[in-house]
Amino acid sequence: MGKLRALFSSDEALLQRRGYTVGTELGEGTYSKVKIATWVRPGEKAGIKVALKIINKKTAPSDFKEKFLPRELEIIEKIDHPNIIRRYESFELGGKVYICLEWAGHGDLLQHVRLKGPLKDQESSKYFREMCTGVEYLHKNGIVHRDLKCENVLLSKRNSAKIADFGFARTIGPMEKSKTYCGSAAYAAPELLQGMPYKGVIADIWSLGVILYIMSCSSMPFRDGNIKTLLSDQKAPLHIPRSVVNTLATDLKDLLLKILNFNLEQRYTLPKIKEHGWVKRCAEGRFDVKPTAGSSKS
Numbered sequence: 001m002g003k004l005r006a007l008f009s010s011d012e013a014l015l016q017r018r019g020y021t022v023g024t025e026l027g028e029g030t031y032s033k034v035k036i037a038t039w040v041r042p043g044e045k046a047g048i049k050v051a052l053k054i055i056n057k058k059t060a061p062s063d064f065k066e067k068f069l070p071r072e073l074e075i076i077e078k079i080d081h082p083n084i085i086r087r088y089e090s091f092e093l094g095g096k097v098y099i100c101l102e103w104a105g106h107g108d109l110l111q112h113v114r115l116k117g118p119l120k121d122q123e124s125s126k127y128f129r130e131m132c133t134g135v136e137y138l139h140k141n142g143i144v145h146r147d148l149k150c151e152n153v154l155l156s157k158r159n160s161a162k163i164a165d166f167g168f169a170r171t172i173g174p175m176e177k178s179k180t181y182c183g184s185a186a187y188a189a190p191e192l193l194q195g196m197p198y199k200g201v202i203a204d205i206w207s208l209g210v211i212l213y214i215m216s217c218s219s220m221p222f223r224d225g226n227i228k229t230l231l232s233d234q235k236a237p238l239h240i241p242r243s244v245v246n247t248l249a250t251d252l253k254d255l256l257l258k259i260l261n262f263n264l265e266q267r268y269t270l271p272k273i274k275e276h277g278w279v280k281r282c283a284e285g286r287f288d289v290k291p292t293a294g295s296s297k298s
Contacts, residue, residue, distance in 0.1 A: 014093045019047070020100075026051060029167065031060040039088070039100060050088065053099040057092075069097065072166045075143055083134030085154060085164040104154030104162055109211070112155060117218045118244050121252065124215040125282030127153070130161040131211065132279075135204055136270050138163075142171050144200030147183040148207035150214055172200055186210065186224040190234050190262050193227055202264055205273070209259030216252060217244050221260060235262050249289050251278040 015022060019040040026034045032055040038047040057065055076087040076099070086102040106112070109127065113119065119127075131153060138145060145152075146168040154162045168182040177197035181188075189206035191198045213221040219241050222233035233239070238257055240248065255278045258268040273279060281289065 011094060011096070015098075018091070018093075020052065021047070022052060029165075031055055031064055032167075036103065037100075049103045049105075051085075051101045051103045053101060055097040055099070056095065057097060058095045068167060071170050073097075073099075075166050075169050075171065079138070079141070079143070079166075081134055081137045083130045083160065083162055084137070085162045101164070102162070104164070105157035106155035106159060108151050109153040109155060109161065109215070110150035113150065113215055113218055118247075119215045119218075120287070121249060121278075121282055122287050124212065125279065127155075127161040127215065128208070128212050129279065129283060131163065131208060132270060132273060134161070134163045135208060138169075139201050139204070139270070142173070143169055144172050144178070145169050145204055145207075146178070146200055147187075148204055148211065149184050149187045150211055153211065170200070178203075183207070185227065185230060186220055186222065189264070190231060191264055193231055193234075199264075202267060202269075205259060205267065205270060208273075209256060213256055213260065216248055216256070217241050221256075234260070249278065251276070251281065251289070255279070 012022060015037075019042065021038045023036040023038070026036055028034070032053055034051050034053050037050050037052040039050045039052075040047040055069065057069075060069070073090055077090070080086070085104065088100040088102070090097065090099045092098070131148075135145065135148070145163065145166065147165060148163070152163065152165040154164050156162055168180075170178070172178065178200050179197050181192060181195070183192075185193065187207040187210045189198065189203040192203050210221055217240065221238065222230050224230045238260055240253065255268075255273070255276050258276070259273065261267040268276070281287075
């Protein structure tokens, strides 16, 4: 116990020299922890609140250290978009990699939906458009995220959606396909679950559809107990819960069907999503469309 305390104190002292005062833990990943911290930047007197991602290289597996971590560090260094969590700096101390990130004051999207239940079009469309804008920026810069999920969409103090966690992201050519299984099964596209080489851009769009469904229905679209059941649900007509089936607008149901299309050749692309009636209607501030009962399985 004494050695652990000494080690912790040593880490804290090193961080304090760089201007960091570390606070409570915000979350924990497979090979990392995220803690809230106050950072006084060089030459400044007042500190800012940040999220400090801490990766212990001593306990992380070699493939993560040699492939995924270098990719993440390279990507977050060069991206800059208002709907993507900003990276301030990254550095290594005592066998640990520290990534200093913008702090999102209102938590993640999953917490928000759990608290509020199904979101109204006015709110869900705003977050969805912001996510699409961020993902479009990534794709135009040859980057695929590969782990889009509600937990990786953070809400700022001003309630803007910001994409986070680039641990599985990679740069990729326009015709290149990925072979690595990444992310969470519940958000994963069918072709990825089937072990097929997949286009990361199209798989990202599927994940956006799952997020839109969760915001709209406050439930998961597919049972994810095992891959066989998940794929079976993905092939079946899209299930809309009875609790919301008669409150969702017809054009929103249509968009969900277009994005969560098992046939990747028919799945909506980002340009088509941006031109869809629900997206355009909500962007114009028209939220007075009366819902009609849909034909989706319920």
